[in-house]
Amino acid sequence: GAGVSQSPSNKVTEKGKDVELRCDPISGHTALYWYRQSLGQGLEFLIYFQGNSAPDKSGLPSDRFSAERTGGSVSTLTIQRTQQEDSAVYLCASSLREGGYEQYFGPGTRLTVT
Amino acid sequence: EDQVTQSPEALRLQEGESSSLNCSYTVSGLRGLFWYRQDPGKGPEFLFTLYSAGEEKEKERLKATLTKKESFLHITAPKPEDSATYLCAVAPYNAGNMLTFGGGTRLMVKP
Numbered sequence: 370g371a372g373v374s375q376s377p378s379n380k381v382t383e384k385g386k387d388v389e390l391r392c393d394p395i396s397g398h399t400a401l402y403w404y405r406q407s408l409g410q411g412l413e414f415l416i417y418f419q420g421n422s423a424p425d426k427s428g429l430p431s432d433r434f435s436a437e438r439t440g441g442s443v444s445t446l447t448i449q450r451t452q453q454e455d456s457a458v459y460l461c462a463s464s465l466r467e468g469g470y471e472q473y474f475g476p477g478t479r480l481t482v483t
Numbered sequence: 484e485d486q487v488t489q490s491p492e493a494l495r496l497q498e499g500e501s502s503s504l505n506c507s508y509t510v511s512g513l514r515g516l517f518w519y520r521q522d523p524g525k526g527p528e529f530l531f532t533l534y535s536a537g538e539e540k541e542k543e544r545l546k547a548t549l550t551k552k553e554s555f556l557h558i559t560a561p562k563p564e565d566s567a568t569y570l571c572a573v574a575p576y577n578a579g580n581m582l583t584f585g586g587g588t589r590l591m592v593k594p
Contacts, residue, residue, distance in 0.1 A: 373526070400580060402580070402581070402582075404582075410586075411570075411584045411585060411586045411587065412527070412570070412572075412582075412584040413584075414581035414582065414583075417580050417581060419580065425580065425581070427581075428581065460526050460527070462526075470515070470532075471517060471529050471532050472517075472529070472582060473529055474519075474526035474527045474528070474529075475526050476524075476525055476526045477525070477526050
């Protein structure tokens with residue numbers, strides 16, 4: 370079946386602009402996660418959605434970052450007033466249910482802020 | 484604080500030369516430990532989940548084991564196509580549903 374898809378695959382933006390990154394999880398997966406992978410660093414958790422519950426935003430690095438999930442499926446990560454340190458690969462993952470179960474990752478969006 | 488440390492950072496092997504990758508972890512309570520493979524320019528690909536000490540999982544040339552403090556990914560007779568970065572992650576009980584990842588081991592298998 371179809372895996373997690375993300376768009377765009379690459380995004381180059383100027384410092385100060387806003388960007389939106391999209392994630393389509395695997396059909397039937399109720400949990401959705403966003404991570405960030407910076408050069409030379411490991412994957413860093415950003416935010417988690419589970420069903421209709423309030424999202425876990427504990428990993429968002431600043432209030433310039435926000436995310437929403439519509440209809441329990443597609444999610445959008447928005448970064449406002451981008452900075453050069455936001456340059457990274459943004460990865461989305463989904464899992465069948467919450468609680469330590471395997472997460473399946475999309476191919477990522479490579480964001481470059483110039 | 485939950486921590487995951489992987490070693491070595493990089494490993495060069497000749498084709499057929501078996502070896503092991505290490506993942507040491509410190510968590511207040513382990514819900515699960517995960518191994519992923521990541522190829523350049525791609526997202527991590529799920530390999531294994533281990534839940535309790537003593538558990539082992541196998542897939543082709545890979546075998547993952549778990550103790551109370553660490554996990555090993557054993558690679559038997561590797562082939563060049565096994566070259567990738569291998570990531571270890573833990574799901575602690577007290578951290579909601581996020582995974583805490585190690586820095587990864589970059590494996591290069593020469594023919």
